[in-house]
Amino acid sequence: MPLSEQDLAAIFLTFKVASTTTVLLILIATPLAYWLARTKSLAKGFVGAIVALPLVLPPTVLGFYFLIAMGPDGFIGRLTSWMGIGYLPFTFWGVVIASFFYSLPFVVQPIQNSIEGLGKKPFEVAATLGASPRDTFFSVILPQTKNGFITAAVLGFAHTVGEFGVVLMVGGNIPGVTQVVSVQIYEHVESMNYHQAHWLSITMIIFAFTVLTTIYWFNRRSDKPLLRFGR
Amino acid sequence: MDCLHCNLELARGDFNLKVALDLPLNGVTAIFGQSGSGKTTFLRCLAGLEKIEKGKIQIGSTTWFSKNELSTSEVEIPTYLRDIGYVFQESNLLSHLSVKENIRYGMQRRKKPLGDEELRQVIEVLDIEPLMSRYPDNLSGGEKQRVAIARAIARNPKLLLMDEPLASLDQRRKLEFLHYLEKLLPLLNIPAVYVSHSAQEVTRLANYLVLLENGHILAHGNLVDILRQNQNMIFQQSESFSLLFGKINELDKKSRLLIVDLGSENIRLPLHEEVLDSLQEKQDIRLQVMAKDVSVTLKRASESSILNIFECEILNYEHLEREGQTLLTLKLCEHQLQAKVSRYSFEELQLRSITRVFAQVKAASVVR
Numbered sequence: 001m002p003l004s005e006q007d008l009a010a011i012f013l014t015f016k017v018a019s020t021t022t023v024l025l026i027l028i029a030t031p032l033a034y035w036l037a038r039t040k041s042l043a044k045g046f047v048g049a050i051v052a053l054p055l056v057l058p059p060t061v062l063g064f065y066f067l068i069a070m071g072p073d074g075f076i077g078r079l080t081s082w083m084g085i086g087y088l089p090f091t092f093w094g095v096v097i098a099s100f101f102y103s104l105p106f107v108v109q110p111i112q113n114s115i116e117g118l119g120k121k122p123f124e125v126a127a128t129l130g131a132s133p134r135d136t137f138f139s140v141i142l143p144q145t146k147n148g149f150i151t152a153a154v155l156g157f158a159h160t161v162g163e164f165g166v167v168l169m170v171g172g173n174i175p176g177v178t179q180v181v182s183v184q185i186y187e188h189v190e191s192m193n194y195h196q197a198h199w200l201s202i203t204m205i206i207f208a209f210t211v212l213t214t215i216y217w218f219n220r221r222s223d224k225p226l227l228r229f230g231r
Numbered sequence: 232m233d234c235l236h237c238n239l240e241l242a243r244g245d246f247n248l249k250v251a252l253d254l255p256l257n258g259v260t261a262i263f264g265q266s267g268s269g270k271t272t273f274l275r276c277l278a279g280l281e282k283i284e285k286g287k288i289q290i291g292s293t294t295w296f297s298k299n300e301l302s303t304s305e306v307e308i309p310t311y312l313r314d315i316g317y318v319f320q321e322s323n324l325l326s327h328l329s330v331k332e333n334i335r336y337g338m339q340r341r342k343k344p345l346g347d348e349e350l351r352q353v354i355e356v357l358d359i360e361p362l363m364s365r366y367p368d369n370l371s372g373g374e375k376q377r378v379a380i381a382r383a384i385a386r387n388p389k390l391l392l393m394d395e396p397l398a399s400l401d402q403r404r405k406l407e408f409l410h411y412l413e414k415l416l417p418l419l420n421i422p423a424v425y426v427s428h429s430a431q432e433v434t435r436l437a438n439y440l441v442l443l444e445n446g447h448i449l450a451h452g453n454l455v456d457i458l459r460q461n462q463n464m465i466f467q468q469s470e471s472f473s474l475l476f477g478k479i480n481e482l483d484k485k486s487r488l489l490i491v492d493l494g495s496e497n498i499r500l501p502l503h504e505e506v507l508d509s510l511q512e513k514q515d516i517r518l519q520v521m522a523k524d525v526s527v528t529l530k531r532a533s534e535s536s537i538l539n540i541f542e543c544e545i546l547n548y549e550h551l552e553r554e555g556q557t558l559l560t561l562k563l564c565e566h567q568l569q570a571k572v573s574r575y576s577f578e579e580l581q582l583r584s585i586t587r588v589f590a591q592v593k594a595a596s597v598v599r
Contacts, residue, residue, distance in 0.1 A: 121323050124280055127310035128317035130340030130386065135311075139336070143327040 002199040009176055010184040011203070017092070017180060018160040021099045025107040025156045026149070028100075033111035033152075034137070052105045059102065063169025066098045070170070088170075095171040095178050099160045107156040114148025115141060147218045158211040162204075235390065235422070239276055239286030239296070248272050248446040254439065256291065256390075256422040261437035261454075263427060263465065269446040270426045271320075274394050277424065278317050279310035290390060314341065316383030316421070318393040322375035324367040330378050331363040337386045345387040349419070356415050357381050373404045377411065384419060391423040397432060409435055430465050434458065434474055434517065435598055471522035471558055473569045474598070479514045489597075491516055494564030499538045500595055510597070517598040522558060524595070525570035527588040529580060539592040543568065545582065550574060557582075561590055568592075 003011075036048055054062055069076045070088040076097075077087050088094035122144060126136040142149070164182040171178030173187060181200055188197035235254040241247070248269045254260045262270040275281040277288060279295065288296040295313055297306040316337070324333050338344035345353065354360055357377045367375060376396055383391060397405045413435060416423060427433055433440060433454075440457040442449040442464065449464070450457050455476050458465065480497060481490040487502040489510070498518070510516070531540055543561035550557050557577040559570045570590055572582075582588070 121319075122325065124310075125317075125319070125323045125325060127280070128278060128315060129337035129382070130311050130314070131336075132309075132311050135340070140325055140327075144325075 002196075003203075004196065006175055006179075007181075007184060007196065007200055010179050010181050010200075013176065013178075014161055014180040014182075017095055017099060018157045020096050021103060021160045022107075022153055022157045024096070024100055025103060026153055029104060029107040029152065029156075030111060030149075033108045034115060034141075036108065037112045037115035051108050054102045055105050059163060059165025060169055062102060063098060063166040066094075066101075066166070066170050070094055070097075090170075090172045090174060090178060092177055095167055095180075098166045098170040099163060102163055102166045103156045103159045106159045107152040110148045110152040110155065111145065114145040114151075117148075118144055150218055151215055154211055154215055158208065161207065233291040235277075235424075236287065236289040237273075237277070239283050239288065241272070241276065241281065241283050243272070246272075246446060248276075250443075250446075250448055252441065252448060252451050254424065254441070254451075257420075258438035259416055259423045259425050259436050260439040260441065261425045261427055261433040262441045262443055263430075263433050264443035265428055267445075268443045270428075270443050271394050272446075273443065274392050274424060274426050277390070278315055278392055279308065279313055293389075311340075314386070314389045316386045316388035316391045318376075318379050318383050318391075318396045320395045320398050322367075322372070322379040322399075324370075324375055324378060324382070326367050329364055329366050330359065330370070333367070333378060334382045334385050337382050341386045341388075343387055345385050349387075350385055352418060353381055353384050353415065356418065357411055372399050373408065376400065376408070380412075380415075384415070384421065388421060391421045393423060393425045395426055395428070397427075397429070405432075412436060433465070434519070471569050471571060473520045473522070473567055475518040475520060475563075475566050475568070475595070477516055477518065479510060479512050479516055482510060482512050491518065493566060496541055496564050498592065498595065500597075503597075518595045519598045520568065520592060520595045522569040522571040524593045525561075525568060526591045526593070527559065527561075527570055527572060527580070527582070528591065529585070529588060531589050532591065535591070537591045537593060541568075541590050541592070543588060543590045545586055545588060548577070548582065550577075559588075561588070563590065 032047075032051070036044060036051075066076075067089055068074050070080070071077045072081070072087060080086060080088055088097065118141065122140050123133075123136060126140045131139060161180075162182065163180075164186070167178060167180055167183055168186075171180075171183075173179050173183050179187075181204060185197050185200050185204075188194070188200065233256045235256055237254065238251040240249050246267075246269065250269075250273055262273060264270045272281055276283055277295075283296060283298070285299050286296065287294070287299075293308075294306045295308045297304070324330075325336060328336060344350075357380060359374070359377055359381055362370060362374055362378065367378075370378065376399065380393075380396060383393075397408050400408060409432060416436065425432070425436060437454050439452070440454045441451040442457065442461055450461055458474055475491075475493055475498065477491040477493045477498070479489065480492040481488075482502070483490065484502065489500045489502045491498050491500070500518075528540075531542070541563050543563050546560045546562050546567065548557055548559045551571075555574050556571050557574050559572060559582070561568045561570060568590060572580075577583070
């Protein structure tokens, strides 16, 4: 057996973290992306920059501040302790919340780009046909930006699977709780266990390649590229 | 009488739109103006697609928009609650829905859409039955526009707004389409506002005409009155022609002659097979006379094959330098008749110093 029981547990945990994060991301990034795509407010640049921060910051910076914020003296820590949940560092939900912000730009931007790509015409056409903004979103915008949402979900998932620095800072290395695949590989290498590290790494490469092929396939079928950075 | 009351002001950079008028809520009102005159913006204001600084829009007893400095009560009914039908310049069908679904989309979102029988009639007149299951990507420009018009009408809107619906079509398609619209609009009892810069479309479709220039109203009123007073502005860009409004005096089917009363004169035209069945005596009629089909003489020609010779007063003339011709504006009863003669004949006949001539009208066509 090339993958040990602990490796399989790490893979399972990774998928659990990534799935939970992706669901949360789609639910919260959708209204955010919609607002960014439609607003004429001056706050657009500011909010857009905050969303994009994880693209340029080292994951350790993000992880470091999350660790502090979630700790006993941080505002998230005070909130969770007041709610009776305890503190989030080194827990599953701590990793999920940190991953959420880390992967946010990868979900917001494809959705935002695909909504912006529609222009204002579909919104106006739907309004003249009697559709309220909410109705318009579900009956026109969602079907017409389907590829953007698929790309966003796949990227959000894959990016969460691929994170390392943030998890290590916030979650540490607790088997079954916070020990995801990337951390497990690091552990194997640290303990000179190259054979195990190879097997896990190759699994990751195959996974990443499959994901990217899928995204290119979707992008090829839509008119506009859905992922652009550095605008 | 119910009317569409519009009083609105808005500014977009250098452009200001200031419109105050009451439009009739029956038949077709055309908003005519050159590009940049603000006619599309005005239409978008009616639909609620454009932000208005202040003013009032009221249709019948329903207020769609009301905002001014004094009153604190503001009304702004959003587009989707205005129960309108809107035809955009480009068809803008919803690309993820088939033709049938596009038409149904608007109907499902209206309390009282068009009834089955009327809808069937609209679909037949616009000839879209064969397209029902196709998707917008597989339709030609003309087909898309026909579907867009059916989609707007199927809502049975309180007001039908059309923004140059023929602009994206070529000339031949345009004529075909005008034909569809002429058949369709009287069928329905839906008031329409039609934006256009084409004199041809306006004269064929409208009952009421609004002339817009640089965001201001030049004139508005019944088509006949406004055309008469503003013929030069309206027809400057196309081949010159005159419109004569009359009443059918006699339909002589035996000798195939149509006699139209123009006031104090009658004009006689050969009765074309195509219009034979659609005309009735005493019916109001619009005739189009191309300026090149009118010639002038100093004496009344006798024993001529020309049916119509009228004694007219020359109101004014204009030299068309590029063509080497001169455009005469003549007074015929209460109408203005334009005649195109060569610059050479103009000088030869010394028309400069003459006030009365005999106009020979070689041809006229029934517009409607």
